Amino acid sequence: MKLYNRLVQKLLRRVNYREIRCSGILRLNFMLYHCTGESQEEFLPYQWYEKMFPKLTRLTHLLKDVDSIDGRLVNVKDDSIIIDDRVQQRMYMLKSLARVFIGSPSLQQMLKEKASVSGCFSKPNEREPMIVGSLTKVSDCLNVTAQQRKSVRLTICPQVTQHRIWTGALEEVLNGLKTEIDLLNHLSPSKGTKMGQQIVLSCLKFLAESAVPNGPDSTSWMQLAPAKVVDSPPSPKWEDVLEMFNDLINCLQNEKGLLYHLTKIEIMKEGLSQIRYVLLDNSIGYKEARLQESLIGKKLSKTLGHSSRCLFTLLLYYLYGHIRDIEVDLCGGIYGDGTENRFTLCMGRIMTSYEEEMIWNGVKQLDRALGLFRFVWETAGMKGSLVLQGHLWCVGAGERSFTYRGSEFFLHGIILGPKGI
Structure with a gap:
């Protein structure tokens, strides 16, 4: 997990954007310079591009060390997380402006000449942002049929519901939440964040103490089930973790907008509720512990549907x-x-x-998105081959193309372009 080398002094506040339709352009309270819809929009007059290009250039300069990685603003110089509503607004404005320029006649002409695919990003809805948070989202984009979706689910469930994947994902969520709470406690501690911190630590400790060692030097396979003792306390179950997750959600409710991983806690509750009665105890003997672990995979595979965000998180x-x-x-x-x-x-x-650092960050982000879509395409048994292309845009960049892990990538410069195209 990345360490926070720099703590920004302002908490991210929710910004309520008021939508107004004006001259076919969607505006938010700081202006959003693009419109949505599947139809081909009319191009703006050249004077508009002339006026806005210096603004786009200035925003690019102001944000030159800032990158957006999976929804988080990051300073690429020291990997610190940026929590600042002004920076957030500037990034939103920059990307909104950039989308309009990518749809301009000059850049569309350049795409036709450079890219091997005709018409890509030519429609407004193709220049919209997208958050991929479920298999359903991917399947909708790929036009996967209902029968194929069933096949995808049946194929991936045995793989992603293995005990090590399940516990690894839970620990990843908890460690991510711990980091976010630590930051909040440094900037603006509250009773809820302090209590949440204790619950997260207790939950991580509980999982660690209940795990069955699997290393090459482990002798856990020789462990026999203990003799039954009258009035012995009941063995811990996954229900105990579920209760801690409920407590976490309750005490951190006021900070929900600042804690990305709290949403993931809510998502993982779906899986926990299905295995609540499965034992979580490494003292019951190796054979019995392995049986309980296999029950987790069976129950999750049976109950998590194709649209489940818990299943998608495990994937x-x-x-x-x-x-x-x-x-x-x-x-x-x-x-x-x-x-x-x-x-x-x-x-x-x-x-x-x-x-280069920023370019490769962008390449890796797109590679994960493209790779996920290809994984579903191949798992669904879709007809035909799927070629993957990632396009990166930046003001002032020179045209480049290269291959990364079998996918084609193109670097494009966002330019004003000559008048009259």
Whole structure:
């Protein structure tokens, strides 16, 4: 887990954006410069682009060391988390402006010349941001049928509900929440955050003490079940963890908007409620403990549906070792080449700098999103091959193309472009 090297002095406050429709452009209280919809929008006059390009350039300069990684603003120089509503608004404005410029005639012409796919990001809805938080979201984008969705679920459940994946995902959520609470306690401690901190520590300790050692030097396989003792206390169950999760949610309710991992705690409750009566005790003997672990996989596989966010969280941990939902700045789409055998999935990311570190952060973010879609495509048995393309955009960047882990990536510069295109 990353250490916080710098603590920002302002807490992120919820910003209520009031939507107003004006001249076909969606405005928020600081202006959102793009519109939604599937129809092709009319291009804005060239004077508008002339006026807004210096603003976009200035925002890029102000945010040059700031990156948005899975919903968090991060200072790329020291990996610190930025919690500042002004920076949040600037980033939102920059990406809103950038989406309009990507849809401008000059950049669309450049895409036609550089990209191997015709028409990508040409429609307003293809330039919308997307948060991927469930298998249903992925399946909807890929047009996966109901029968194929059933097949996907039946295929992945035995893999992602293994005991080590389940406990690993829980610990990842708890450690992430612990880090967030530590930051809040440093900036603005409250009774709720202090109590929440104690519950998180107790929960992590409870899981650690209940785990059955699996290392190569472990002798747990020789452990026999203990003799029954009259009036002995009942063995701990997953219900105990569920109760701690409920207590966490209750005491941190006022800070919910500041704690991303608290939402994940709520999501993981779905799985906990299904295994609440399964034993969580490493003193019951190796064979019995293994039986209880196998029950977890069986119960979760049986009860977690295709649309379950708990199942999706387990899948993310299984594939990538983290549990944060995947975000992309431009959702793109799937484009055919005129045949039934080859399709291209395009997604995009807007960056504040074209320095190598920032570029590779963007590439890795897009690679995870694209890889997830390909995983579902292949698991569903979709017809045809799926080519993956990631597009990165930044003011002042030069045109580049390269390959990363079998996917094609393009770096594009956001420019004003000549008048008259």
